[in-house]
Amino acid sequence: QVQFVEFGGGLVQTGGSLRLSCAASRDYVAIGWFHQAPGKGREGVSCLNTRDGRTYYKDSVKGRFTVSRDGAKNTVYLQMNSLRPEDTGVYYCVIRVSSLYYSDVCGGMDYWGKGTLVTVSS
DSSP states (O other): OOOEEEEOOEEEETTOOEEEEEEESSOOSEEEEEEEOTTSOEEEEEEEETTTOOEEEOGGGTTTEEEEEETTTTEEEEEEOSOOGGGOEEEEEEEEOOOSOOSSTTTTOOEEOOOEEEEEEO
């Protein structure tokens, strides 16, 4: 069982910023965030491979979102700028503990946090 501590969701106006943070209770190879918009499925937004440093950003967030990690605190952050109404939804922190290689940085995630809600008003 993995415990997650997720912070940072909330209500913001279009063009505003939020920073999500996530800490997991065990070591991992990759960590990231999935987004579930209302009435839609979950999709990877941004992920980070801690072994080789590869990062992934969904096309619609490139240039607006930045993923980073504080190794000392074992915490990952998602800085979200220039937020849009379509960014609204639940953001789940995810980790992969398997050391198998995945070309998809967001692939093979093993554990999911409970999620934090982001609402962007127009």
